[in-house]
Amino acid sequence: xxxxxxxxxxxxxxxxxxxxxxxxxxxxxxxxxxxxxxxxxxxxxxxxxxxxxxxxxxxxxxxxxxxxxxxxxxxxxxxxxxxxxxxxxxxxxxxxxxxxxxxxxxxxxxxxxxxxxxxxxxxxxxxxxxxxxxxxxxxxxxxxxxxxxxxxxxxxxxxxxxxxxxxxxxxxxxxxxxxxxxxxxxxxxxxxxxxxxxxxxxxxxxxxxxxxxxxxxxxxxxxxxxxxxxxxxxxxxxxxxxxxxxxxxxxxxxxxxxxxxxxxxxxxxxxxxxxxxxxxxxxxxxxxxxxxxxxxxxxxxxxxxxxxxxxxxxxxxxxxxxxxxxxxxxxxxxxxxxxxxxxxxxxxxxxxxxxxxxxxxxxxxxxxxxxxxxxxxxxxxxxxxxxxxxxxxxxxxxxxxxxxxxxxxxxxxxxxxxxxxxxxxxxxxx
Numbered sequence: 001x002x003x004x005x006x007x008x009x010x011x012x013x014x015x016x017x018x019x020x021x022x023x024x025x026x027x028x029x030x031x032x033x034x035x036x037x038x039x040x041x042x043x044x045x046x047x048x049x050x051x052x053x054x055x056x057x058x059x060x061x062x063x064x065x066x067x068x069x070x071x072x073x074x075x076x077x078x079x080x081x082x083x084x085x086x087x088x089x090x091x092x093x094x095x096x097x098x099x100x101x102x103x104x105x106x107x108x109x110x111x112x113x114x115x116x117x118x119x120x121x122x123x124x125x126x127x128x129x130x131x132x133x134x135x136x137x138x139x140x141x142x143x144x145x146x147x148x149x150x151x152x153x154x155x156x157x158x159x160x161x162x163x164x165x166x167x168x169x170x171x172x173x174x175x176x177x178x179x180x181x182x183x184x185x186x187x188x189x190x191x192x193x194x195x196x197x198x199x200x201x202x203x204x205x206x207x208x209x210x211x212x213x214x215x216x217x218x219x220x221x222x223x224x225x226x227x228x229x230x231x232x233x234x235x236x237x238x239x240x241x242x243x244x245x246x247x248x249x250x251x252x253x254x255x256x257x258x259x260x261x262x263x264x265x266x267x268x269x270x271x272x273x274x275x276x277x278x279x280x281x282x283x284x285x286x287x288x289x290x291x292x293x294x295x296x297x298x299x300x301x302x303x304x305x306x307x308x309x310x311x312x313x314x315x316x317x318x319x320x321x322x323x324x325x326x327x328x329x330x331x332x333x334x335x336x337x338x339x340x341x342x343x344x345x346x347x348x349x350x351x352x353x354x355x356x357x358x359x360x361x362x363x364x365x366x367x368x369x370x371x372x373x374x375x376x377x378x379x380x381x382x383x384x385x386x387x388x389x390x391x392x393x394x395x396x397x398x399x400x401x402x403x404x405x406x407x408x409x410x411x412x413x414x415x416x417x418x419x420x421x422x423x424x425x426x427x428x429x430x
Contacts (some may be wrong), residue, residue: 003071004202004227009255012192012199016155019188020206023128023153026183029126031151035102038149045148047096048176049141052168053087059168060137067161075328080135080162087129090091090138094145100394104151105415118423123416125151127208130200131397132222134159134214140169141238142395143185153183157190157197160215175339200225211410213398216325231410234401235325236353238268238383241342241368243359248282250380251358255286257358258383260293266325266399267354267386271322271332273342274303279335284310287333295329302335322349339364343371350374352401355384375401375408
């Protein structure tokens, strides 16, 4: 096997080694903390963020100003922006995590064998988790909080677009941990460029798990280049399918919410599929509503005809449009002949994140939920609900679109592994 550390600056390798070693030591301390200790620490971290709001917002403005100078798209600026209400929300997420059950020590299963051995499988921390993510500074705090609650130390490598914000935020978190008598190295920040990222991705044996969050390019790079185990948090090419027996008022509200509520995030809908039988009634209203919210429409021929009826602008949808996660106010629209065609379209273009059906036909809903291969399937609900907070998990570390270890919103239990504890009274194997 080729040495994947070849070509990496030794200084980057050394930085990761030092960070990982310190994180490993910190993780052993964290694993011994009681729930009460961890919850108190999380609430204190939240208070520290509230106190440092002005400092964090000022650092964030430096990042935003640099982004504007470099032509950063508005959708990415929205992801990057932290104002006082958003800092307060990030701090509140830590308090929400404190209120959640602690997964560490939970007995997953257990039994007493015929020979008297008592065996049980319990949840334990992963150890050291690396996060590689783009311009989402809230991830910095979510990862630190979820790591602390689950007994893991985290090494964070945020995107360069949020460099000043991340430095300020991590400094606040580390200072608060130190003031509480806890290891500051429970939260580490990796500095540097692509070489430092490659050093983290190849730190097998030093880092237990990597979780990437970002666009398709970043995620695929981490998945394909890492020697450290990776949980893939995939892109969100999500669909809303309006069935022949849909309540069209529900369908309109769900479609508009799924696309426009926050179009830059991974659970926003990117494509609208409409059954032929309701297209003439539904699409003129839906396309007019979407256009009224500023959505650029890419339509197939049948949907385009309905856009003409509504008098809204549109262009011709291509395969590239159907395959794209827009991260903004754009949407592809197609009229399908039946449920089978909708399922085939989703199978071809979907990313396995979230798919929604709007229907009053229970049989169609059952088929859709059974046949769609995605981490989350919505029936008569917006795609925007695929979120750890909305599911009641608290802050999430990401939404996994893979099938091993974890799938869907990843919260505290997904940041643990298990070990078997076997207790006996002198038994030996015959």
